[in-house]
Amino acid sequence: MIKEKAYAKINLFLNVTAKRIDGFHDLEMVMAAIDLFDVLTFKLLKTKDIIIKSNVQITKEVRDNLVYKIAKGLQSDFDIDYGVEINITKNIPIAAGLAGGSADAAAALRGLNKLWKIGLSLDDLSMIGKNYGSDIPFCIYNKLCVARGKGEEIVFLDKKLRLPVLIINPNVRIQTADVFNLVKKEELLSKKISNMTSGIYNGNYNLIENELFNSLERYAFEIEPKISEIKNQIRNLGVNGVLMSGSGATIFAISKDKKKLKRILEVFNDLYFKKLTKIR
Missing domain, CATH: 3.30.230.10 (Ribosomal Protein S5; domain 2)
Incomplete structure (x- = not known):
């Protein structure tokens, strides 16, 4: 086997x-x-x-x-x-x-x-x-x-990111096609990827946190407002590096302060999928 x-x-x-x-x-x-x-x-x-x-x-x-x-x-x-x-x-x-x-x-x-x-x-x-x-x-x-x-x-990218990651999902499923169907070219927000890759190569975790970006967020938030609520809640609890992954509905938070992420994890009840893990 x-x-x-x-x-x-x-x-x-x-x-x-x-x-x-x-x-x-x-x-x-x-x-x-x-x-x-x-x-x-x-x-x-x-x-x-x-x-x-x-x-x-x-x-x-x-x-x-x-x-x-x-x-x-x-x-x-x-x-x-x-x-x-x-x-x-x-x-x-x-x-x-x-x-x-x-x-x-x-x-x-x-x-x-x-x-x-x-x-x-x-x-x-x-x-x-x-x-x-x-x-x-x-x-x-x-x-x-x-x-x-x-x-x-x-x-x-020949680098390792030694970062803990908090995963929070409101136990809803979002179909990728539904999110992309809402995308309008004239509305798309854009950002340069070079700042993120620079942060990774230089081990600048503050830059990595500041350059987290997902242009699909606004469309997924439209489908499921709960995702936006989770993101804002985590930010209000003192973590800057928060983003939706892919087309949703998972929000993740990164921080070098693992204890802070653990405290935030405990705020969310069992109605959510929640996991404290790490980048491999």
Whole structure:
């Protein structure tokens, strides 16, 4: 049996730069993996069946699950005569802006590559993964990076951010498409990514906090005002580095003061998904 961890991500910076002719949007992002993860286990089957099990319902139909689609795709593309039983233990909230589905898909690519002895490199898996989702290439590597295009064009940042992270989600799901459907080019706020990358390379945590940016926030706040309330509440409790991740609905806070984040965590009751973790 093979086991893979599927790490969540946060966006320290997310700038929507243009709408593409294919209907998607061009993005400019700084992405970081955090120590919150799902666990996938893989059991070889002698038949060609693909069985997906999980502790929660991820999709209404198993065939809509990215992990299932990837298993079927690899099985077909590489003429695999075996099947697999995949167990997914979900810890990352679903539709939360943390790339939980993409992380599971990336873990499936890594795990099946080992289980079925396909022999692909991480770069090969990344190339396959981008056909299933824009965040999957990042989730293959789980390394701090700048991502452009739809998110699949990655440049790694050779730095480590030793920062604790507080994750708060109001236990609501937001569909990425619903947020992007509200985006209007003439309304978009914009910011230079260079200040954020400079803060990272120079270890300037005050600059990193000040340059946190997500141009999708206003649209997600429109769909679910509770997200904005959480952000303001954390700021009012004395943390400057607060941002929504991805298309929402998760708010994260970063600070070198772990004790302060822990105190804030205790303010939120059990109606929220809450987790004190760290950037990997």
